[in-house]
Amino acid sequence: MLDFDRLPRGYQLLWPHELLRDELTQILDRGPFVQLADQLRLLFEEAFVGPGPVDDVPGAGFSGLDAAAFQHGLHILNRLDELQSAAVRRYFKQRKAPVESSSPVAMxxxxxxxxxxxxxxxxxxxxxxxxxxxxxxxxxxxxxxxxxxxxxxxxxxxxxxxxxxxxxxxxxxxxxxxxxxxxxxxxxxxxxxxxxxxxxxxxxxxxxxxxxxxxxxxxxxxxxxxxxxxxxxxxxxxxxxTMAAEGPDRGFVVSTVRDPRAELEAQVTTDTVDTTENNDLVTHAIALFRKRDSTAQDKRSACKDLADVLEHRRPLIKEHLPSKDEGLIFEIANKYWVRHHDASQHADYGEEFLDWIFWNFLSAIELTNRILARNAAPEAAL
Incomplete structure (x- = not known):
């Protein structure tokens, strides 16, 4: 049985904290039940390093309601943030060694x-x-x-x-x-x-x-x-x-970027809540853009979806941005072949420009999301 005032220093997590928190919460939501101890042992065998956390689970397994195991599981859940992840440590010689041919950097x-x-x-x-x-x-x-x-x-x-x-x-x-x-x-x-x-x-x-x-x-x-x-x-x-965790392409292997722009995608999807239509447009645009086999037409359609969200929010942008800055946002959509295809628009630009337009529009939507959230804050306080 654990000392409820602390956790053993030897407890090291293999799983991410949030993943274990979610699964442990779901299991404990049923309260004490027969075989709870067995379920906790099976979970801890996967989620922790070594046998210690498994061996520490009390309870009778098949013989009755596992009240002791339930209290033990709650204790782990409540102290989860204190647990360290079992990160792979690179020691002095490894840190100072030149890049080897087997390193991804050199492959x-x-x-x-x-x-x-x-x-x-x-x-x-x-x-x-x-x-x-x-x-x-x-x-x-x-x-x-x-x-x-x-x-x-x-x-x-x-x-x-x-x-x-x-x-x-x-x-x-x-x-x-x-x-x-x-x-x-x-x-x-x-x-x-x-x-x-x-x-x-x-x-x-x-x-x-x-x-x-x-x-x-x-x-x-x-x-x-x-x-x-x-x-x-x-x-x-x-x-x-990346294997997408949210959105209409959940579970698909999609293109991504290895920088803060990936966080921007997730943030905009979560924060675009003013209308269902705008949220649908944003999630559809992101799914189109990051498809593994995304074409220039897919990316152009994604940019058009984002431009439509910005057009819907144009009164908000007019209210909170100087007219020059407001004009710059829509000048991109109107001068490049994004929403309309006519003689006045630039159509002979490379796919890299579509990438640039997409991230600019997504950043502008995140800006308007923050303005909307700020405007809603006083109402929420009331």
Whole structure:
């Protein structure tokens, strides 16, 4: 049992704090229940480093309501911000060493894509071993059943959705480099698996053949775990992609930028709440712009959606910005081929100008979001 005044220094998180907070909150929302201790142990085995947090969970498992486990879980939840993440530490020699050829900085794009796929396969094998792809794919590998096993069901499921023909779970590319997929097939596979994944909160073992049977699945947590693991790999391999966590392209592998502009996308989507139509236009524009195969026409349409939001807010912009600054915002939309296509507009500009226009418009919408929020603040106070 933990000392409720403190947490052991040895508790180190593998999961992000918010991910564990969300999943632990959902589990504890039911109050004390039979097998709560087992669910906490299964969660802590994934979320923490080492056996300590698992061994510290009190409770009887199958024998009754786990009141002690419930109090223990609440204690962890309330002290979660005190827990340290198990970050990989680079020591003096590693920090001072020159860039090695195996570092993403020194690798070609093709090498970085292969490294990403190799590490992604390891993540998928681990998640599959933890039951994340077993919902609706429960085996008949069990000796008591007949019919297709989990691996065969997964291959069929992937193929039916237009995915690549692969073995399941994915192979170790260090041993079988010739089995590597094209980047397009790899990302398609990840998107299919995002729509399949769900975290199991309970597991039972078949006594005869030591086989796991998973249950009590939660799709949102499974998706969040997959997004976090895959996006960590995209960052580490320095690929300009991300698995979208929000919006109409949630779960898709989309283009991104490795700078504060990525935060701007998320902020504008969250803060554009004045009308449903404006929020729909913003989310649609962002989804169009960051598609992996986004064309110049897609980007132009995205810019038009954002220009329409700004046009709707033009009275607000007139009120709060000097006329010269207001004119500059709409001069871009009117002089370049964005909203209209006539002889007075510039149409012979490169795609990089569409990128520039998109980020300018998105920044202007964020500015108007802040003005709207400021204007609403006194009313909220009343």
């Amino acid at each position: 070609s794009r093709a090498q970085r894509e292969l490294q990403f796929q190799s590490e992604a396969n390891e993540v998928l094998r681990e998640l599959d071993a933890n039951g994340y792809f077993h919902q609706g794919m429960e085996m008949s590998d069990c000796v008591d059943d007949e019919g297709p096993g989990h691996a065969q069901l997964m291959r069929r499921h992937i193929a039916q959705r237009g995915g690549p023909d692969i073995t399941w779970p994915p192979v170790n590319l260090t041993e079988f480099p010739e089995r590597a997929l094209t980047p397009e097939d790899c990302y398609t596979l990840l998107e299919i698996l995002h729509d399949t994944v769900a975290r199991p909160r309970s597991v039972q073992w078949h006594d005869f053949d030591d086989h796991a049977f998973y249950s009590n699945f939660d799709q949102r947590t499974g998706e969040a775990v997959l997004q976090w693991r895959i996006n960590t790999l995209f960052d580490r391999c320095q690929l300009d992609f």
